[in-house]
Amino acid sequence: MKNYFSSDFKLGVLGGGQLGRMLLAETQKFDIHTSILDNNVNAPCAEICNTFVVGNLLDFDAVYNFGKTVDVLTIEIENVNLDALDKLEEEGLAIYPKPKDLRVIQSKARQKNFYFDNKIPTAPFSHFAYLEELVLCIENNIIDFPFVWKAARFGYDGNGVKIVRNFADLESLPNVECITEQLIPFKNELAVIVAKNADGETTTYPVVEMEFHPEANQVEYVICPARIKESVAKKAREVALKVVEKLDFIGLLAVEMFQTATNEILVNEVAPRPHNSGHYSIEASYTNQFEQHLRSILNLPLGNTESKVAGIMVNLVGEEGFSGDVLYQNIEEILKIDGVTPHIYGKKETRPFRKMGHVTIVNADVEKARATAQKVKETIRVISK
Structure with missing residues (x-):
């Protein structure tokens, strides 16, 4: 070695x-x-x-x-x-990840076709070369409102994704290659991180539950373990492992999913790297996702993915109405709370909804951790000077 x-x-x-x-x-x-x-x-x-x-x-x-x-x-x-x-x-x-896998993942259209071709459950979708083509399909009753619109390329942190409910919602969309997805009524948004090295050793992190900001479409809270039945968690891990197997992926892959009203698991999209849904692992896991990424790409033995305690991550994003040199307000207050660890990303300028850091809350009891996370969210502010 x-x-x-x-x-x-x-x-x-x-x-x-x-x-x-x-x-x-x-x-x-x-x-x-x-x-x-x-x-x-x-x-x-x-x-x-x-x-x-x-x-x-x-x-x-x-x-x-x-x-x-x-x-x-x-x-x-x-x-x-x-x-x-x-x-x-x-x-x-x-x-690592291999260029062939990045070619699939870079395009949401190619991702969706990959899921369809490999019988990986995902929301029904349509693919359009440009916006006018989509509008034409709506006018001819081929596609009905409402639906989820996604830019095929360069979306991140909720950008490039919009729920379209009427013609007025189309007016703000760019004229780019895109997909539309059926709007799925779901109970939970879940994620599973899978690690695999070149020797084929594979492991999964516990299923996490994600709570999203309704306006920014960004994750506000990541909750580990997810508050779901073990049968649902097992199904989520199996689907995530199938994605890794069919890609023949090496590295760390975060698989984001929907749990439907009937407890089906549908893949939303994947990220071929450490991911927001795994930040809790720095404090809560035996092996955090960043160390595991190194272990997987360097073909080292993979680490223990189990959690030592329940962990919740709160995203710190720039507050609306503030842009410029960043000021973190009330960090001293959250540091008084047991089990709270802030991570500041070193970005000197804030703007609305920009990811500036996160806070991890650990506790033996996931519900107590979630309550503390709410208090942290309400206390800390990311504003400008």
Whole structure:
């Protein structure tokens, strides 16, 4: 096995945002030299990685040239130049997740077709090359309101997703490739994180429950364990494992799902990297998701995914009406509460609904943790100076 620790090995990461920043805590723990590529000179990773390179993640030359300087390449964001990754892989660079999987996942249309082709349960959908094509289908009664509209590319944190209930809702949508999905009445939004290494060792984290902000369509709370029946949790894990198996995926894959009114599990979408739904694991799990990501892409033995205690994550996002230099108000108050740990992402400027950090709450009792999470949410404010 290759020596990654206190050696000349170099791990490359495409993206220097908050996920990269939390990954660096683990590479520093193991003394793994880590190089980061990001187009923002002030990215959260910039000051704390071993090597920071400024470059556009969608530019062929920037990604290719960066890849030639590292021994293994991974991502913390999936919108990267795949042609460069294909060439690097052809030349022998180990890249995880594999470019072929990123090609499926980058496009929500390809994702949905993948689920359909592999008999993975998902909401019924239609695919459109541009908005006018969708409008034409509505006018001809081929598609009925309401439905969920999703941009095929570049959606994140609730952007690129809208519930469309009438013609007026269509007016604000961009004229881009898109999909529409049947609006599913669901009980819960769930997620399962699966880790797999090159030897085929595979493990799942406990099923988590996600509560979303109604306006921003962002996760407000992640609750682990999900407050669902074991039979539903078992089904969710089985579906997540099937996605990993059919992709032949190596790395960490977060699978977001709906639990329907009849307890069916439908895959919503996946993220091929550490994910918001796994942040609770830093405090609550035996092996947090960032360490597990390293273990999986470096083909090391996978760690124990069980939770030591119940964990709840509260997202810290910029408050509406505030933009500019960030100010975190009342952090001292939440630090007085047992089991509360804030994580600040190092972004100097806030804007409405921008992810600026998160807070983890741990407790032996998940309901007590949830009540504390509510108090934290109501106390802390992310505003501007």
